[in-house]
Amino acid sequence: MSTQSLHKRKNKLSETENQLEILSHGIFANGELPTFKQKIAETNQFPLRPKKLEILQINVGYMCNQVCSHCHVDAGPDRKEIMTKETMLQCIDVIKTTGAHTLDLTGGAPEMNPNFRWFVEEASKAGVKDFIVRSNLTIIEANKKYHDLPEFFKKHNVHVVSSMPHWTKGKTDKQRGEGVFNKSIEALKKLNNVGYGMPGSDLKLDLVYNPAGAFLPTNQASMEKDFKKALMDDFGIQFHNLFAITNLPISRFLEYLIASDNYEDYMYSLVEAFNPSAVSNVMCTNTISVSWDGWLYDCDFNQMLELKVASKVKHISEYNEAVLNDRDIIISQHCYGCTAGSGSSCQGSVA
Amino acid sequence: MDNTYYDPKDLKKFPKISEWSEELGAKFFDYYGKVFEEGALSAREKSLIALAVAHVVKCPYCIDAYTQDGLQRGITKEEMMEAVHAGAAIESGATLVHGVQMMKKYDKLSM
Numbered sequence: 001m002s003t004q005s006l007h008k009r010k011n012k013l014s015e016t017e018n019q020l021e022i023l024s025h026g027i028f029a030n031g032e033l034p035t036f037k038q039k040i041a042e043t044n045q046f047p048l049r050p051k052k053l054e055i056l057q058i059n060v061g062y063m064c065n066q067v068c069s070h071c072h073v074d075a076g077p078d079r080k081e082i083m084t085k086e087t088m089l090q091c092i093d094v095i096k097t098t099g100a101h102t103l104d105l106t107g108g109a110p111e112m113n114p115n116f117r118w119f120v121e122e123a124s125k126a127g128v129k130d131f132i133v134r135s136n137l138t139i140i141e142a143n144k145k146y147h148d149l150p151e152f153f154k155k156h157n158v159h160v161v162s163s164m165p166h167w168t169k170g171k172t173d174k175q176r177g178e179g180v181f182n183k184s185i186e187a188l189k190k191l192n193n194v195g196y197g198m199p200g201s202d203l204k205l206d207l208v209y210n211p212a213g214a215f216l217p218t219n220q221a222s223m224e225k226d227f228k229k230a231l232m233d234d235f236g237i238q239f240h241n242l243f244a245i246t247n248l249p250i251s252r253f254l255e256y257l258i259a260s261d262n263y264e265d266y267m268y269s270l271v272e273a274f275n276p277s278a279v280s281n282v283m284c285t286n287t288i289s290v291s292w293d294g295w296l297y298d299c300d301f302n303q304m305l306e307l308k309v310a311s312k313v314k315h316i317s318e319y320n321e322a323v324l325n326d327r328d329i330i331i332s333q334h335c336y337g338c339t340a341g342s343g344s345s346c347q348g349s350v351a
Numbered sequence: 352m353d354n355t356y357y358d359p360k361d362l363k364k365f366p367k368i369s370e371w372s373e374e375l376g377a378k379f380f381d382y383y384g385k386v387f388e389e390g391a392l393s394a395r396e397k398s399l400i401a402l403a404v405a406h407v408v409k410c411p412y413c414i415d416a417y418t419q420d421g422l423q424r425g426i427t428k429e430e431m432m433e434a435v436h437a438g439a440a441i442e443s444g445a446t447l448v449h450g451v452q453m454m455k456k457y458d459k460l461s462m
Contacts, residue, residue, distance in 0.1 A: 168427055211423070218423035222394065226425055272363070 003067050003177075005076040006252060013255050014074065016306045023249065023333040027264050033271050036335045043276040047328040048285065050298075053321060055287040057104040057300060057346065058083070058091055060116065062292065064108040065142045068163075068176045070210055070253040072304055075108040083292040088119045090316045091290060092126060098321055101129040104287075104346065106300065109139045111146060124156045132159045134208075134346075137187040138180055150187075150194045159204040160196060161243070161346075162188070165212045167230035175212040188237045197239040206241045208348075214262035216273060216340055217244035220349045243348030246270075248301050248337035270336035278343030281350035284329045290316050298329045300346070305332070362412045395424050402431055403438030 006014040013019055028035055040046045062079035064071075095103060103123060110116055110133055124131055133153065140149045153160055164184060165175045172181035188205075191197060197205030207227065211217050224242035231237040247253045249266060257263040284298040288309075294316040297303040311327040313320050343350035369376025387397050398420050405413030421431050 166425060166427075171427070213422060215419055215422045218420075218425070222389075223425060226395070268363075 005074045008078040045279045051285045055102040056100045058290045060110045060113040062108045063112045072251045074251045081292045087294045094319045095126040103128040104132040106134040137162045137184040140187040141183040150190045161206045164207045171212045205239045208243045214266045220244040246337045246344035248334045270340045273340035278339040278351035282338045283345035399434040403434040407438040
């Protein structure tokens, strides 16, 4: 497992055109498999159009204290892209005017942005219903200056959504790095101690499960049951919901698929598991993704592939919801990941 | 690819068996699907049983399918190997228990 991002290693997959080339002209080139566009056209769902905006997802930077092997952001300690206070102010202006009920802060480790706490304080004043921070958990343990994050989250009633690939050390550390499991367990205990994740508590703590390998997630409800039992039995830890997310074949997960000779089989699995009823609920239909430098995307995955929204409005500084909502969503073969099986989104299953 | 009796890609063609016998194929897949639903045993437990049996009947397709199924269900490699040993123990036990017949026959024929 590499401890550096694709960018740092100057891996050819750090160039998005190389990823798109593999995605579009790999196993789909001979016509054996239908393209995503063909597949959704069969059920009269092309072009994919946005519905009412519900979620504003803001990526405040690609810097992270972890280098997970499946990371679609290619985040890591060597990534320096960080959202400035100026862009954050533009986001806050939008938050005040948009009808979106959920603000979803992601990264990297969003907490590593030096303006993170200021942004949370300012954004929470705007009265968002559901204010999510996607925390990798270990950041709470990473440095003294982050130790009070559970209390800070509690003070602002932040909804914490945390990554956890498995309830065992081996699988977790393999995907996320040596020592991640133990630190995650400690962080979860601290969140529980201030009231997060407890039955009936308003302090929401949800976990995100990404499969640790070249396979799709199983039924979210049964996985949640197993996670809850194991974490309670082994560590006395409680949480609210588990979101099962399919790994999309881009960035470092694409690197892993190719290196392990799993790419073709994985793409076949995604196409075979295509679920037409998941299409209408994929996250790009009710979400706008904002990058660290303020550009707008249909989703976090399109952001990483540098596929900006197909709209006159392309930047947070020129945000106009009506104009933005009148667009076709940009799709490619990676979109099979969000429509496989029960479907996948940042909020888990969609079908 | 070298000529072999088993091609991993054939696993995906399993549903095609219904094409030559629609009624029986449908009955089999209905039954199969029902068997692996949650019941008195969880789908997770049934997946481990299937993995053990796959090894006992030496079915490469089934080993492929139920290793993947186990991974999807979050079953650990330690649990999978324990299931395989359980299957192997029954299989070798079934061989060894016939040793009783051998011993009886041996004793009967011996002075």
